[in-house]
Each structure stands twice: as C-alpha cells, then as structure tokens.
Amino acid sequence: MGENISFEHVDIVSPEGKLLVKDLNFEVKRGTNVMVTGPNGVGKSSLFRIIGELWPLHSGVLTKPAKEEILFVPQKPYLVLGTLRDQVIYPHSHADMKKLGVTDEDLDALLAIVDPARNITTEWTWDTVKDWFHAFSGGQKQRIAMCRLFYHRPAFAILDECTSAVSDEVEGIIYETCRRMGITIFTVSHRPTLAKYHDIILRFEGNTRWSTKMIDSRAEIERDRREKALVRDASNAKLSTATSSSTSSSSSTQSNDVNANSGNAQVEEAQDDEEEDESQDSQQQQQQHHGKKKKKHGKRG
Numbered sequence: 001m002g003e004n005i006s007f008e009h010v011d012i013v014s015p016e017g018k019l020l021v022k023d024l025n026f027e028v029k030r031g032t033n034v035m036v037t038g039p040n041g042v043g044k045s046s047l048f049r050i051i052g053e054l055w056p057l058h059s060g061v062l063t064k065p066a067k068e069e070i071l072f073v074p075q076k077p078y079l080v081l082g083t084l085r086d087q088v089i090y091p092h093s094h095a096d097m098k099k100l101g102v103t104d105e106d107l108d109a110l111l112a113i114v115d116p117a118r119n120i121t122t123e124w125t126w127d128t129v130k131d132w133f134h135a136f137s138g139g140q141k142q143r144i145a146m147c148r149l150f151y152h153r154p155a156f157a158i159l160d161e162c163t164s165a166v167s168d169e170v171e172g173i174i175y176e177t178c179r180r181m182g183i184t185i186f187t188v189s190h191r192p193t194l195a196k197y198h199d200i201i202l203r204f205e206g207n208t209r210w211s212t213k214m215i216d217s218r219a220e221i222e223r224d225r226r227e228k229a230l231v232r233d234a235s236n237a238k239l240s241t242a243t244s245s246s247t248s249s250s251s252s253t254q255s256n257d258v259n260a261n262s263g264n265a266q267v268e269e270a271q272d273d274e275e276e277d278e279s280q281d282s283q284q285q286q287q288q289h290h291g292k293k294k295k296k297h298g299k300r301g
C-alpha cells in the first residue's frame with residue numbers, strides 16, 4: 001500500500017496474452033491530475049483494470065492506497081436495485097449515510113452541482129424506487145455517477161470516458177469540484193478539451209510505447225476562457241454591425257444571415273447537449289424519457 005498510485009516496470013497484457021504497454025514507469029501523485037490518452041484499443045481502460053485488480057499484474061510493481069481511497073467511475077455507472085438515494089450513496093446504506101450525518105438536503109446540494117436545473121430531483125424524490133437503468137437518460141446516469149463521487153470524496157477518482165454524455169460546461173464544473181474537494185483525478189479520455197483540467201498527460205502510443213507530457217493546467221484554463229471571450233466578443237460585434245447596417249436591402253440580407261447564423265448556433269448548442277445527453281440511450285429509452293417529460297408537464301398543468 002502507498003500514498004500514491006505508482007507503476008514500476010509494469011507490462012499491460014490482455015487476457016489473450018497480447019502485450020499492450022511495455023515497461024510502464026509512472027506515478028500518479030496526490031494533487032496531480034493525470035489524463036491517459038491514445039487511440040482506441042491501445043490499453044487505456046486495461047491500465048484501470050489492473051488498478052482495480054480485474055486483470056492480474058504480469059510483471060513489475062503496482063503500489064496504491066487502500067481500496068476505499070480509490071473510486072472507479074466507468075462510462076456506464078453501476079446502478080443498484082433501490083431508491084434514488086441508494087444510487088448516489090452506493091455502496092453505503094441509508095443507515096451508513098445517516099451515521100455520517102449526511103442529510104437528503106446535502107444530497108440535493110451535491111446533485112445540483114451537476115444537475116443545476118434539478119431535473120432529477122424534480123422528477124423523483126430520494127425515496128423513489130425505479131428500474132433506474134431504464135429510467136435515467138445517459139446524461140442522468142453520468143450525473144448520478146458524479147454525485148456519487150462527490151458524496152464519497154475519495155483521494156483518487158478514476159474516470160473512464162465518464163463525462164461523454166454531459167455538456168462541456170458541466171464537465172468543467174465536475175473537474176473544478178474535484179479540485180475543490182481535494183479529489184485527484186486519473187482520467188481516460190480522447191477529448192482534447194479535457195486536457196486543461198490535468199497536470200500530466202500519459203499517452204499510450206500503440207506498439208507498446210508510452211510517453212508523458214506536463215501541462216500548465218491553470219494557464220490552459222485561462223487561455224481557454226480568453227479564447228471563448230474573444231469568440232463571444234467577435235460574434236457580438238458582428239451582430240451589432242449587422243443590425244446597425246440593416247437599412248439597405250443588400251445588407252438586410254446580410255443581417256438576416258448573421259442573425260440566422262447566431263440563431264443556428266444556439267439551436268446547435270442546445271441540440272448538442274440534448275444529443276449528447278441521449279447518445280447512449282436506446283430509442284425505447286428516449287421514448288420513455290419524452291413520455292416522462294409529458295407527464296411532468298401534465299402534473300404542472
């Protein structure tokens with residue numbers, strides 16, 4: 001057992017005996033966020049299977065803290081039979097939660113971090129029992145998984161492509177919250193936009209090779225913020241030029257174009273969020289989801 005997660009001369013070998021990564025020497029230190037990248041099938045999730053002891057260690061030494069200090073957050077979270085509360089506090093029981101002095105209001109606050117519109121708690125109470133696998137949308141499942149992470153606050157969180165169904169904005173909030181809570185993250189992702197929340201990139205190159213790269217995460221976040229502000233300013237400027245010159249007929253067309261474009265951008269953003277949210281759901285689940293929406297409106301009306 002150790003303070004950090006470290007690999008010394010570790011080979012990652014698949015159950016079929018294929019050498020995926022050779023002689024990995026790397027340490028994930030507390031407070032230093034690491035992102036694992038590389039093409040599909042290169043062995044990223046396998047690294048986590050070794051940490052979780054799903055796959056045996058063939059060679060080298062793996063040092064890690066106690067089990068309770070590491071929480072795995074897979075792409076599709078494990079959901080249990082029981083109440084909405086049980087989904088968040090798993091593997092704790094309601095009695096464990098009360099013993100810790102945690103209340104349902106505390107859970108409300110934790111879930112609101114990743115579900116600011118409070119869609120989940122508007123639709124169900126903490127005591128609701130459901131077939132959660134079918135009741136939740138893809139995005140809701142990932143939000144619940146994040147709420148579970150905030151509830152347990154482990155020293156290390158291992159995130160395997162687990163924010164694919166939430167918007168960039170919610171993703172940012174998740175990473176900021178982990179930093180605030182002192183949770184060190186070890187992320188698998190091929191989304192370059194996530195690099196800014198990490199301090200080191202561990203890249204699996206394929207052909208069993210690996211490399212590392214340091215990131216100045218604070219500088220990256222600041223640069224990203226400035227770039228977004230520039231884009232916003234530019235589109236605002238475009239919009240105001242277009243509006244002020246909309247008196248002549250030719251520029252009126254231009255004005256419409258610009259307005260149409262900015263309108264489209266908004267629609268696209270909204271759709272993107274919805275699409276991402278639903279991306280992992282079957283059509284049947286989507287229908288259920290829309291059915292639920294209807295019911296909700298019915299209740300209100």
Ligand SMILES: Nc1ncnc2c1ncn2[C@@H]1O[C@H](COP(=O)(O)OP(=O)(O)O)[C@@H](O)[C@H]1O
Nearest residue numbers: 014015016020039040041042043044045046047
């Ligand atoms: N349970 C398994 N049994 C045998 N081979 C597996 C198993 N899971 C993954 N693999 C193989 O191991 C390789 C690495 O997989 P994985 O680590 O999941 O890739 P990724 O980098 O996309 O996360 C792939 O070639 C995959 O086919």
Ligand SMILES: [Mg+2]
Nearest residue numbers: 044045046188
């Ligand atoms: Mg994977």
